[in-house]
Amino acid sequence: MSAHYDTDTPEVVREKVIGLGRRSVRKNYYPMLQERLAADEALSQAEDRYERLLDISPVPIAVYANGVVRYANPAAIEVMGARRSEDLVGHHILDFVHLDDQAAVMARSRRMAAGQPVDRAVERFIRVDGRTIEVDVTITPVVYHGEHAVQVLVRDITQRKRSRELLEALRDMEASIHGRLDSEDILRSVAAEAVRALEADDCLVVVPSDGGWRAWFECEAVVPAGEFFGGEEFDAPLDRLEVGTAMTADDEQGRAVEAFARRLGARSAVLAPAVVADRPAALFVFAWSSPAPEFFHEQKDFLGRLSSSVSLSLQNVELFRAERHIADTLQEALLTLPPGLPGLTYAHRYQSATDIARVGGDFYDLFELDGGRVGIVVGDISGKGLDAAALTSIVKSGIRANAMTSPDPAEVMDRVNHLAIAEFAGLEQRFGASVFATAFFGVLDVATGTLVYCDAGHPAPLVVDEHGASHWLAVDSPLLGVTEPMSYVQDTIELGRRDTLLLYTDGVIEAHGPAGMFGDERLSDLLRGRSDLDPEEICASVFAAVEDFSCGMIADDIALLTLRLSLADDAE
Numbered sequence: 001m002s003a004h005y006d007t008d009t010p011e012v013v014r015e016k017v018i019g020l021g022r023r024s025v026r027k028n029y030y031p032m033l034q035e036r037l038a039a040d041e042a043l044s045q046a047e048d049r050y051e052r053l054l055d056i057s058p059v060p061i062a063v064y065a066n067g068v069v070r071y072a073n074p075a076a077i078e079v080m081g082a083r084r085s086e087d088l089v090g091h092h093i094l095d096f097v098h099l100d101d102q103a104a105v106m107a108r109s110r111r112m113a114a115g116q117p118v119d120r121a122v123e124r125f126i127r128v129d130g131r132t133i134e135v136d137v138t139i140t141p142v143v144y145h146g147e148h149a150v151q152v153l154v155r156d157i158t159q160r161k162r163s164r165e166l167l168e169a170l171r172d173m174e175a176s177i178h179g180r181l182d183s184e185d186i187l188r189s190v191a192a193e194a195v196r197a198l199e200a201d202d203c204l205v206v207v208p209s210d211g212g213w214r215a216w217f218e219c220e221a222v223v224p225a226g227e228f229f230g231g232e233e234f235d236a237p238l239d240r241l242e243v244g245t246a247m248t249a250d251d252e253q254g255r256a257v258e259a260f261a262r263r264l265g266a267r268s269a270v271l272a273p274a275v276v277a278d279r280p281a282a283l284f285v286f287a288w289s290s291p292a293p294e295f296f297h298e299q300k301d302f303l304g305r306l307s308s309s310v311s312l313s314l315q316n317v318e319l320f321r322a323e324r325h326i327a328d329t330l331q332e333a334l335l336t337l338p339p340g341l342p343g344l345t346y347a348h349r350y351q352s353a354t355d356i357a358r359v360g361g362d363f364y365d366l367f368e369l370d371g372g373r374v375g376i377v378v379g380d381i382s383g384k385g386l387d388a389a390a391l392t393s394i395v396k397s398g399i400r401a402n403a404m405t406s407p408d409p410a411e412v413m414d415r416v417n418h419l420a421i422a423e424f425a426g427l428e429q430r431f432g433a434s435v436f437a438t439a440f441f442g443v444l445d446v447a448t449g450t451l452v453y454c455d456a457g458h459p460a461p462l463v464v465d466e467h468g469a470s471h472w473l474a475v476d477s478p479l480l481g482v483t484e485p486m487s488y489v490q491d492t493i494e495l496g497r498r499d500t501l502l503l504y505t506d507g508v509i510e511a512h513g514p515a516g517m518f519g520d521e522r523l524s525d526l527l528r529g530r531s532d533l534d535p536e537e538i539c540a541s542v543f544a545a546v547e548d549f550s551c552g553m554i555a556d557d558i559a560l561l562t563l564r565l566s567l568a569d570d571a572e
Contacts, residue, residue: 060156063142064093065149067109079135079156081127088128093152098124098132109150112141122157133158163298169197170305177313181320186313187274187282188217194286194306195219198299204264204285213283222264233259241273241280243311246303260285272303274310281314330389334363334396335559341366341374343446346563347535349543353507353556361388361437362505362559363396367403372447375403378503378561379439379458394423395437395480409441409454410490413477417456417488420481437480440503449495449565454488456480459506460520464538466498468529472520498531500564502538507556513549522549535562 051071054061060076062069072080072088080096082088094102101123112118120138127133136155143149173193177186191203202220206213212230215223234256247253248270249261261269266287274282284306335350348364361381369375377399381391398416406412416439424435440461442453455461457479460472477488495501504523511518526545527533533541539560547554 060154062088062152062154063144063149064152065144065147067092067094069093070144070147070149076154079127079133079154080125081129081131083128096125096127098126100124108139112139112150113148125154134161159298166197166298166302169193170302170309173197173306174309177309180313181317183282183314183317184216186310186317190306190310191217191219191284194284197302198286200286201266201289202264202287204260204287206283206285208280216282229260229263241275241283243273243275244304244308245273246300246307247271261287265289270303272307274307274314276311276314276318281311284310330393334389334392337364337366338368341368341446343372343566344374344444344563345535345566346561347539348562349539349558349560351507351543351554351558353554361392362507362557363392364503364559364561365396365400366561366563367400369403369443372445374444374446375400376442376444376451376453376501376503376561376563377439378461378505378559379437380505380557380559381437382435391420391423391435391437395420395439399439399441403441403443407443408490409443409452410477410488412441413439413454413456413480413488414486417480417486421483424481434482436482438506439480444495444563446565449497449499450492451495451501452490452492454490456488459504459509461504462502462524462527463493463495464500464502464527464531466496466531468531470524470528472524495565497565500531500533500535500538500562502527502542503561504542505557505559507554507558508542508546508560510556511546511550511558512555513551515549518546518549535564538562 054071054073057073058075060079061073062076063071069088069091072082072085077083077085077088080088088096094105097105104121105123108118108121118139120136123135123137125133125135134157136157138153140151140153141148142151144151173190176189176193180186180189187205191205194200195203202218202222204218204223205216206229207216208214209228210230212228212234214229215225215227217225247257249257249268251257253271257269257271260271261267264285264287266289268290269285269287272284272286273280274284335348337346337348344366346366350362350364363377363379363381365375365377367375377396379392379395381388381395395416398419399412402412402415403409406415420437424437436457438456438458440453440455440458442451444451453461453473454477455473455475456477458475460475462470462472464470473493474491476491478486509518509520509523522545523542526542527538530538530541539562542560543558546558
């Protein structure tokens with residue numbers, strides 16, 4: 001063996017050693033190399049598949065390593081307002097994070113690098129176009145092209161949050177204007193609230209005028225009230241506005257939208273109409289100094305609902321005004337007394353519980369009859385508003401008409417009761433509640449002081465004699481309009497020349513205050529010993545006492561009628 005090796009030259013020995021080494025490498029390391037190459041190829045293919053999956057994902061996803069964005073899928077490019085991946089890739093992640101949120105973002109990255117769990121978070125991102133969006137962010141660790149990296153999954157919640165905020169703002173606005181009965185008050189309130197909700201810079205409210213539009217008011221007062229907006233650019237189709245719509249520069253009314261924006265010195269605007277009786281009543285012009293904002297469905301829905309709510313409120317104002325006009329006319333007719341009657345001194349006072357419900361069911365009347373007599377009426381119909389006023393008119397005119405043909409108050413009230421039953425039945429079916437009336441009707445002979453009367457369930461009249469003593473008249477007849485047959489009776493008293501008769505409705509004695517109810521006794525005590533007061537002073541004294549007792553919170557209508565036979569010196 002040794003002889004064999006001795007015969008080999010050094011060159012031969014070297015070749016043999018090299019050959020042994022090659023065989024060893026092929027045998028021991030080549031398979032490992034192949035495995036490594038195969039693993040690298042598999043990793044490359046996996047990364048390609050990963051990117052392809054990210055590319056087609058509808059969810060915005062980006063990857064960053066060492067703070068630098070390495071990849072962004074098309075959905076992420078879109079949500080960030082970019083046009084191409086280069087607008088994001090290669091930039092530091094903090095370039096796209098709101099300044100106030102940057103510390104939190106880096107802290108979460110450090111926790112992830114340390115192997116600590118990281119929860120989802122809501123952060124503010126700055127888009128390439130400069131707009132701030134709120135996003136729900138989920139981050140997970142990944143290896144991207146051999147680097148330890150962070151995968152960022154982003155969900156833009158700006159629209160969802162804005163939708164919630166706009167809905168809350170709309171509810172607040174609707175609650176704010178509900179029940180308001182002044183058009184300008186409604187429009188000013190809505191304009192101010194909507195500017196904040198839409199993050200607009202200004203709002204101009206214009207109303208139709210002379211074939212164009214006239215400025216009513218503006219939040220920032222750039223345009224003076226009364227300025228006219230007319231001409232071809234403001235013409236149709238603004239005359240065909242529909243309730244519940246919002247108009248931008250991209251809509252049919254785009255030319256008018258842009259014209260309003262120019263006049264306001266703004267770069268963009270949007271219009272929302274208020275429509276009453278199918279005709280434009282007002283137009284909101286919301287303006288921005290920046291380019292037109294991106295209007296999501298929620299913003300347009302907000303403007304549409306704003307248009308509908310304001311239109312309904314303005315319609316209610318118009319209805320109230322119309323009803324108010326009718327009511328005022330009716331109330332004036334129901335509560336107007338003749339300027340004077342021979343042999344009689346009198347005063348009256350009426351106060352509605354609220355300004356809105358000015359028409360109540362309280363009424364009074366004085367009218368001449370033959371033979372030197374005077375008819376005296378005070379009554380109250382259950383309910384308020386035009387229906388109550390209409391029934392009041394029926395009862396009042398019914399008493400007056402029947403008094404002309406019948407000398408007996410009881411017979412007059414019996415006839416009126418039959419009339420009231422027929423008229424009240426329809427309203428009871430409509431309202432689902434009973435409708436009734438109380439009334440006092442008396443016939444006073446001004447020469448003798450004889451008063452014949454019938455009190456149909458009305459609060460008892462009070463007589464204050466010349467010595468200041470007071471007593472109540474009898475109430476012994478039923479209500480009007482409740483049922484039949486009924487028996488109405490009449491009583492007779494003699495009024496002295498210095499006696500005062502006070503008639504009133506239940507709003508006086510049923511007034512509530514901290515001490516309870518005003519009541520009959522308090523009214524009697526108020527006038528006891530006050531024979532020195534004339535009818536006008538008595539009305540004023542009673543009303544002042546009720547108002548003071550109820551701390552100014554009068555809950556029911558009050559009607560007062562005070563009268564006294566005229567003395568010789570009164571006539572002079």
